[in-house]
Structures are given as structure tokens and as C-alpha cells.
Amino acid sequence: MSDVPIEQPLDYPLPAPAALEPPAEWARLRQQCPVARVKLPSGDEAALVTRYEDVRSVLADPRFTRELNAPGAARIIDTESGGLFNSPVANTLAAEGHARWRRMVGKWFTARRMAALRPGIEATADRLVDGMLEHGQPADLVTHLAFPLPVWVICDMLGAPESDRDRFAHWSDVTLSLTEYSGTEIDAAQHEFTACLTDLVDTKREQPGDDLLSELLAVTDAEGRPMSDAGLVATAQALLVAGHETTASMIAKMVAMLLADRRHWERLAADRTLVRTAVEEILRFDPNGGFGLPRFLHEDAEISSGLLPSGTTVVCSMAAANRDDSAFESAGELDLGRSPNPHLAFGAGAHSCLGQPLARTELQVVLDVLLRRLPTLDLAVGADELRRVEGLVVGRLHELPVRW
Amino acid sequence: MRITVDEVKCCGAGQCVMVAPDVFDQRDEDGVVVLLDAEPPAVLRPAVHEAASVCPAAAIALDRRG
Numbered sequence: 001m002s003d004v005p006i007e008q009p010l011d012y013p014l015p016a017p018a019a020l021e022p023p024a025e026w027a028r029l030r031q032q033c034p035v036a037r038v039k040l041p042s043g044d045e046a047a048l049v050t051r052y053e054d055v056r057s058v059l060a061d062p063r064f065t066r067e068l069n070a071p072g073a074a075r076i077i078d079t080e081s082g083g084l085f086n087s088p089v090a091n092t093l094a095a096e097g098h099a100r101w102r103r104m105v106g107k108w109f110t111a112r113r114m115a116a117l118r119p120g121i122e123a124t125a126d127r128l129v130d131g132m133l134e135h136g137q138p139a140d141l142v143t144h145l146a147f148p149l150p151v152w153v154i155c156d157m158l159g160a161p162e163s164d165r166d167r168f169a170h171w172s173d174v175t176l177s178l179t180e181y182s183g184t185e186i187d188a189a190q191h192e193f194t195a196c197l198t199d200l201v202d203t204k205r206e207q208p209g210d211d212l213l214s215e216l217l218a219v220t221d222a223e224g225r226p227m228s229d230a231g232l233v234a235t236a237q238a239l240l241v242a243g244h245e246t247t248a249s250m251i252a253k254m255v256a257m258l259l260a261d262r263r264h265w266e267r268l269a270a271d272r273t274l275v276r277t278a279v280e281e282i283l284r285f286d287p288n289g290g291f292g293l294p295r296f297l298h299e300d301a302e303i304s305s306g307l308l309p310s311g312t313t314v315v316c317s318m319a320a321a322n323r324d325d326s327a328f329e330s331a332g333e334l335d336l337g338r339s340p341n342p343h344l345a346f347g348a349g350a351h352s353c354l355g356q357p358l359a360r361t362e363l364q365v366v367l368d369v370l371l372r373r374l375p376t377l378d379l380a381v382g383a384d385e386l387r388r389v390e391g392l393v394v395g396r397l398h399e400l401p402v403r404w
Numbered sequence: 405m406r407i408t409v410d411e412v413k414c415c416g417a418g419q420c421v422m423v424a425p426d427v428f429d430q431r432d433e434d435g436v437v438v439l440l441d442a443e444p445p446a447v448l449r450p451a452v453h454e455a456a457s458v459c460p461a462a463a464i465a466l467d468r469r470g
Contacts, residue, residue: 060462102415106435111421276422280458340457350415352460357418 052327060349079183138380154243159211284343288395289319
């Protein structure tokens with residue numbers, strides 16, 4: 001790796017100058033140090049890749065495994081398991097067999113299924129906007145809309161009671177923690193979360209409903225085997241965490257990005273047919289894309305930026321790759337009509353985000369509803385006053401004060 | 405233009421169905437891609453190119469000969 005300079009590893013996640021600004025290091029790393037030594041919150045070291053071609057090829061290459069529990073793999077955080085990517089949920093799902101699990105759950109995320117969900121999501125978004133209007137301005141869009149909408153959607157899909165949503169939110173926060181919570185708190189939350197969803201699976205077994213869990217209880221894979229009980233609980237946990245935290249964060253960041261330079265918002269308000277490409281561009285442009293995805297190598301592997309030796313933990317920064325000028329024309333510009341837009345916000349390859357059709361649908365619906373209901377929407381504070389939540393795997397804003 | 409799809413690689417993201425619904429569909433039981441038209445008319449080519457470009461699993465191949 002001749003192009004890796006001998007220098008101290010960078011602390012990772014990288015700091016950013018403002019909530020809506022990317023880390024200053026991204027451009028330098030892509031140009032000068034495409035495989036960079038970084039120090040993770042655990043203190044362990046990893047190799048950070050930031051170029052589009054490298055990130056895409058690493059994510060699609062099965063030699064870069066998801067075995068973050070392998071001897072020698074870097075731990076993300078300083079707990080026994082080392083964090084989310086080596087959590088009991090991740091390992092239980094891996095034991096189900098990824099391709100098999102994906103096929104069993106995949107029917108809930110087809111384009112047809114998304115089209116069927118759309119009216120319910122739209123009605124819920126409308127109801128939440130009503131609530132925000134009733135509250136009066138300024139209002140925090142995170143509390144009133146960005147957070148409750150995805151929770152409602154994923155609880156509805158799973159058949160989980162919405163009354164549990166505050167508990168789900170807490171468990172989800174803890175699960176996604178890098179530095180906010182201690183190992184003891186993480187283990188306790190994981191234990192309660194598992195117990196609650198085990199109860200839910202038992203309830204569905206006795207009283208099946210029209211929901212994902214009830215159906216997973218009833219079906220088998222191509223070989224006639226059902227999903228294990230542990231697999232069902234882990235599926236529910238994974239979908240709850242992934243299904244609300246990431247989308248909730250992205251809704252707020254989307255609105256913030258569009259309002260930070262209001263010409264973007266006005267262009268969309270004048271032409272709502274741009275919503276689909278606008279959502280893709282917002283996903284690409286996200287300056288606060290979170291931790292990225294880690295992989296572990298059991299053998300030497302060559303990528304276009306150099307040789308990665310066996311035993312390396314690689315962290316892929318999809319958000320940095322999405323700003324790579326060699327992959328996107330004027331990558332630093334937000335172009336709401338950009339097409340095609342092969343961004344990596346949902347990863348790439350066999351493990352790319354299962355819930356991406358749902359996330360897209362929610363983002364499109366919420367944006368369309370806001371443009372229709374509140375075309376005069378604006379930030380109630382300066383964009384430079386927005387603050388990131390630090391210490392989570394996902395990139396999130398503390399709050400988004402708006403007026404209309 | 406002739407299209408081929410790789411069902412094993414397909415991860416069911418459904419982007420192809422959203423972009424080019426006359427050319428691609430998904431199996432209801434698992435979301436895997438179904439190719440409706442392997443040689444679509446010229447008018448659909450931009451959408452097919454977009455679908456192939458944004459497929460996260462790179463499961464859509466286009467043969468430009470003929």
C-alpha cells in the first residue's frame with residue numbers, strides 16, 4: 001500500500017465543520033489517501049476507503065466478509081461484542097443463511113407492496129402535519145413528523161403495537177450507539193428488547209394478523225424449513241431498528257438540505273414530478289451519512305487503490321464515495337434532476353439495504369405531502385445553527401425547527 | 405439491445421420496476437426480478453439504461469449488439 005502515508009491514524013468517525021457540511025477530510029482522502037488508517041471508537045484500527053470505485057467493489061465482493069466476530073477483526077466500540085455489526089441480532093440473522101433470509105423477507109419489500117403501502121403512509125403523514133399545524137410555529141419537524149412517521153410504518157408492517165414505540169425508540173438508540181451508552185446499558189437494552197419481541201412473536205403465533213411476523217411464522221423456505229424462533233425475533237429487531245432510525249434521520253436531513261438553500265425547495269414546489277430524482281440526489285448528497293459499513297478480510301485482496309492484507313478490517317464510507325467527482329459530474333452540487341444516480345447510500349451488492357424500497361417510498365411520500373401542504377416551509381433557525389447527534393452509527397440531527 | 409438478468413445476484417431492491425415497469429417486474433413471493441421484455445423498443449432504452457445503472461446488485465446486463 002505505497003499510497004498510504006506514514007502518519008497517525010485519523011480518529012473515526014471524522015469530525016465535520018457543521019451539521020450540513022461533509023467532513024473536510026473526505027476530499028483529501030479520496031485524492032491522496034484512498035486507503036486510510038483510522039482509529040475506531042474502540043481504539044482498534046481499520047482501513048477507511050472513500051473512493052466510489054473502491055467502496056462499490058468492496059461491498060460487492062464476498063471476500064470482504066461481514067465476520068466482525070473473527071479473531072483479529074477490529075471492534076467498532078469498546079464492549080464485549082464490539083458493537084452493532086457483531087451484535088447477537090447480526091449473528092442470529094447470519095446463522096439463518098443470508099440469501100435464504102433475504103428471499104423469505106423480500107416479498108414484503110416489492111415495488112407492488114410499496115405501491116399498496118403508499119396511501120396509508122400518505123394519510124399518516126397528513127395526520128402528522130395536521131398535528132404540527134395545530135402545535136403552531138415554530139415547530140420541531142423531527143418530533144412532529146420525521147420521527148413518528150417511520151415508527152408508525154414499521155410497526156404497522158411488523159404488526160407491533162404503536163403504544164410500544166417509545167420503548168422501541170430507546171432500544172433502537174442504544175443499539176445504534178457508538179459512544180453514548182456503556183456496555184452494561186447496551187447489554188441491558190438488548191436483553192429487554194429481545195424479551196419484548198419474543199413476547200410479540202408468541203402473540204402472533206397465537207393470534208396471527210395481516211403482518212410480516214404472522215406471515216413469517218407460517219411460511220417455509222424453498223427446502224420447506226421454517227425460520228427459527230431466534231431468527232424471527234432477530235428479524236423483528238433488525239427491521240424495527242433499521243426501519244425507523246435511519247429513515248427518521250433521513251427525513252429531517254432531507255428537509256434541512258432542501259431548505260438550507262431555499263431555491264431547491266422552490267424548484268420542487270414548482271414541479272413535484274422531480275420528487276423521485278430529488279430523493280435519490282438527497283440520499284447521495286447526505287453530508288452526515290453515519291459510520292459506513294465495516295468488512296473483514298481473511299485473505300489478501302487487491303482493490304483499485306492498492307492491496308489490502310489479510311486480517312484488515314475495512315470501513316466503507318458510502319457517503320464519502322457519493323461525493324466522488326470521478327463517479328458523479330459536479331459531485332459537490334445538489335442537482336435534483338440528476339439521473340441516473342447510482343449512489344451508494346444503501347450499500348451495494350448482495351447485502352445492500354433490504355428496506356431501501358420502503359425508505360424511498362417514505363421519503364418520497366413525506367416530501368410530496370410537505371410540498372403540497374406547506375409550500376412556504378422554511379427553517380426557523382440558520383442552517384449553521386443545526387446540530388448533529390454525535391456518537392451514533394447513523395447520522396442524525398438533534399432537531400429541525402421550521403416555520404411556514 | 406438485449407437484456408439479461410441474474411436472478412441469483414438480484415437483491416430485490418425493486419429500482420428496475422420503479423424506473424422501467426414495462427420491462428421489469430418482481431416475483432411476489434420473494435421480490436426477485438422478472439424480465440418482461442428482453443428486447444424492449446427504443447423508446448424504453450433510457451429507462452432500461454437507468455435501471456441497469458442503479459441496480460445495487462449489478463444484476464442487469466445490457467448487450468448493445470443488434
